[in-house]
Amino acid sequence: xxxxxxxxxxxxxxxxxxxxxxxxxxxxxxxxxxxxxxxxxxxxxxxxxxxxxxxxxxxxxxxxxxxxxxxxxxxxxxxxxxxxxxxxxxxxxxxxxxxxxxxxxxxxxxxxxxxxxxxxxxxxxxxxxxxxxxxxxxxxxxxxxxxxxxxxxxxxxxxxxxxxxxxxxxxxxxxxxxxxxxxxxxxxxx
Amino acid sequence: xxxxxxxxxxxxxxxxxxxxxxxxxxxxxxxxxxxxxxxxxxxxxxxxxxxxxxxxxxxxxxxxxxxxxxxxxxxxxxxxxxxxxxxxxxxxxxxxxxxxxxxxxxxxxxxxxxxxxxxxxxxxxxxxxxxxxxxxxxxxxxxxxxxxxxxxxxxxxxxxxxxxxxxxxxxxxxxxxxxxxxxxxxxxxxxxxxxxxxxxxxxxxxxxxxxxxxxxxxxxxxxxxxxxxxxxxxxxxxxxxxxxxxxxxxxxxxxxxxxxxxxxxxxxxxxxxxxxxxxxxxxxxxxxxxxxxxxxxxxxxxxxxxxxxxxxxxxxxxxxxxxxxxxxxxxxxxxxxxxxxxxxxxxxxxxxxxxxxxxxxxxxxxxxxxxxxxxxxxxxxxxxxxxxxxxxxxxxxxxxxx
Numbered sequence: 001x002x003x004x005x006x007x008x009x010x011x012x013x014x015x016x017x018x019x020x021x022x023x024x025x026x027x028x029x030x031x032x033x034x035x036x037x038x039x040x041x042x043x044x045x046x047x048x049x050x051x052x053x054x055x056x057x058x059x060x061x062x063x064x065x066x067x068x069x070x071x072x073x074x075x076x077x078x079x080x081x082x083x084x085x086x087x088x089x090x091x092x093x094x095x096x097x098x099x100x101x102x103x104x105x106x107x108x109x110x111x112x113x114x115x116x117x118x119x120x121x122x123x124x125x126x127x128x129x130x131x132x133x134x135x136x137x138x139x140x141x142x143x144x145x146x147x148x149x150x151x152x153x154x155x156x157x158x159x160x161x162x163x164x165x166x167x168x169x170x171x172x173x174x175x176x177x178x179x180x181x182x183x184x185x186x187x188x189x190x
Numbered sequence: 191x192x193x194x195x196x197x198x199x200x201x202x203x204x205x206x207x208x209x210x211x212x213x214x215x216x217x218x219x220x221x222x223x224x225x226x227x228x229x230x231x232x233x234x235x236x237x238x239x240x241x242x243x244x245x246x247x248x249x250x251x252x253x254x255x256x257x258x259x260x261x262x263x264x265x266x267x268x269x270x271x272x273x274x275x276x277x278x279x280x281x282x283x284x285x286x287x288x289x290x291x292x293x294x295x296x297x298x299x300x301x302x303x304x305x306x307x308x309x310x311x312x313x314x315x316x317x318x319x320x321x322x323x324x325x326x327x328x329x330x331x332x333x334x335x336x337x338x339x340x341x342x343x344x345x346x347x348x349x350x351x352x353x354x355x356x357x358x359x360x361x362x363x364x365x366x367x368x369x370x371x372x373x374x375x376x377x378x379x380x381x382x383x384x385x386x387x388x389x390x391x392x393x394x395x396x397x398x399x400x401x402x403x404x405x406x407x408x409x410x411x412x413x414x415x416x417x418x419x420x421x422x423x424x425x426x427x428x429x430x431x432x433x434x435x436x437x438x439x440x441x442x443x444x445x446x447x448x449x450x451x452x453x454x455x456x457x458x459x460x461x462x463x464x465x466x467x468x469x470x471x472x473x474x475x476x477x478x479x480x481x482x483x484x485x486x487x488x489x490x491x492x493x494x495x496x497x498x499x500x501x502x503x504x505x506x507x508x509x510x511x512x513x514x515x516x517x518x519x520x521x522x523x524x525x526x527x528x529x530x531x532x533x534x535x536x537x538x539x540x541x542x543x544x545x546x547x548x549x550x551x552x553x554x555x556x557x558x559x560x561x562x563x564x565x566x567x568x569x570x571x572x573x574x575x576x577x578x579x580x581x582x583x584x585x586x587x588x589x590x591x592x
Contacts, residue, residue: 076222166237
C-alpha cells in the first residue's frame with residue numbers, strides 16, 4: 001500500500017502521461033503517439049472531487065464503488081412497446097433477472113395507454129390496478145449469482161412500458177434483464 | 191375470427207442509455223426515454239455507486255479550486271488541495287485523524303489572497319507541481335521546500351515574463367507540450383511605465399510558453415523562464431486571426447488543441463528555439479465548432495471531449511466524432527439551465543479494481559444543486575446521475591497516492 005505522505009514511493013513514477021516521465025518498455029513503441037498530458041502514475045487510488053455546500057463550507061466527495069446502495073431514487077423506463085399498433089395488449093407478468101448484490105427493494109410496474117374512441121377525451125394512461133409490484137431480492141450474504149423472479153401484473157392498453165423504481169437507500173440493485181409477457185388479440189384491420 | 195396472440199420482449203444489456211432523439215415507441219430496446227442513477231458496466235444495470243463525503247475540506251473553510259497528487263524528486267508522494275487561500279497537503283494518517291486531514295503548505299502571499307474561484311489548472315512537470323487559478327500567478331511547489339537546507343517559500347510565482355520589471359503572468363488554463371509549459375487565456379501584470387502600478391490585465395486570446403524544460407528563470411545563467419528577451423525559447427502569441435476567446439487546452443499525441451468559443455487551433459511543435467510552435471486554425475471563422483463552456487474540455491490519453499453549440503464531441507487521433515448522440519437534446523436542455531459554467535471531468539476508473547472510462551458533466555442548477563450526466567465511453571451511452579446538493583468546484587480525479 002503506497003504511503004500517502006512522508007513515505008517513500010515505489011520507484012519510477014512513470015507509466016502515465018508524458019509529463020511525469022515514461023518508463024521504457026521492452027517492446028518497440030512509436031514515441032510520436034506518447035501523450036503529453038502531464039498525467040500521474042499510480043496503481044491504486046480513490047476518486048474524489050471538491051464540492052461547495054450551501055453553508056459555504058467545502059468538502060471532498062466521492063462515489064463509493066464498494067457500495068451500490070444509492071442514496072437517491074433510481075428510475076428506469078423501457079421503451080413503449082408497439083406490440084400491435086392501435087390494439088390493446090394484456091401484460092400479465094414481468095420476468096426480472098437480477099444479480100444478488102445484497103438485499104434490495106424495488107417496484108415493477110407497467111404503464112399503457114387506453115384510447116377513447118368516442119371523442120370525449122384524449123384517453124388515459126393506466127398502470128397495475130393494485131399498484132406497483134413490490135419486489136424484495138437478494139440476501140445479506142451477496143453471492144453475485146443470477147436469479148429470476150416474476151412480478152405478476154394486470155395491465156391492458158396500447159404501447160405497454162415497463163417501469164422499475166428503487167427508492168433511495170433501498171439496497172444495491174442489479175438488473176440483468178426485464179421481460180414483459182402478455183397476450184394480444186390478432187384481429188382484422190383497424 | 192380474432193385469435194389470441196402471445197408476446198414477450200426482453201430488455202437487456204448492453205444498456206444504451208438515454209434516447210430522446212426519437213419518440214419513446216421508436217427507440218431501440220436497449221435504450222430508455224427516461225432513467226436516472228444507473229451504471230451500465232458489463233451488461234448490468236446497477237444502481238450507481240453511493241455518493242458521500244470522503245474528506246472534509248481544509249480547516250479554514252476556504253473554497254476548494256481543485257486537487258492533484260505528485261511524486262517529488264525525493265520520491266515522496268504528495269496529495270494536494272488547491273484552495274483560494276493557498277496550498278494544502280493531505281496527512282498520511284487522515285483516515286485515523288479526520289479532524290486534521292489537511293496541513294497548510296503555504297498561503298498565497300501578499301495581494302494574491304484570496305485567489306479567484308476558478309477551477310485550478312495544474313500540471314506535474316519535472317517532479318514539481320505547477321498550477322494556476324486565472325490570476326497573475328503560475329505557482330510552483332517542488333514538494334521539498336521549505337526545508338532546513340532550503341528556506342525558500344514553498345510557493346513561488348514563476349511565470350515572470352518581464353524579468354527586468356518583475357512582471358508575472360498566470361492564466362485560466364495550463365498545459366504542457368514538447369516540454370514547454372503553456373499558459374492560455376492569460377492574466378498578466380501590465381505596467382504603463384516602470385514604477386507605475388502593476389495592473390492585472392486579461393488577454394483572452396493569448397498563449398504564453400516557457401523555455402523547453404526550464405520553467406523557472408535562472409538568474410545565474412540568464413536562461414530559461416518566460417521572458418523572450420532573456421531566452422528565445424520563451425514566447426507568446428495572440429490568436430488575432432480568430433475573433434474569440436480561448437476556452438481550454440488539451441494534448442493528444444504530440445499535438446495540442448487550443449479550444450476557442452467558435453473554433454479549434456492545432457498547436458504543433460516544430461522547433462526548440464524561436465517560434466517553437468505552428469498554429470493551424472482548423473476553423474478561423476467567427477462561427478464554427480468550438481467549445482462553448484470553458485471547463486467542459488477534458489481528455490484522457492488519446493480521447494478528448496468538449497461541448498460545442500450543436501453537440502458534444504469526442505476528439506481523438508482519428509478526428510472528431512459526435513457523441514452527444516441520442517441523449518444530446520436532454521443534455522442541452524439541462525445545460526440551458528446552468529447558472530454558471532459547468533465542469534466536466536474524465537477519469538479512467540473509480541478505483542483500480544473498477545476500470546470504466548467515464549466523462550462526467552456537472553451542471554450547476556439554481557438553489558445549490560448540481561445535475562450530473564455521465565457518458566460511459568466503453569458502452570457509448572449517457573445516463574443522468576440525478577442531482578447532488580452543492581456545486582462541484584474542481585475536476586474529478588482519481589488520486590493515486592491514497
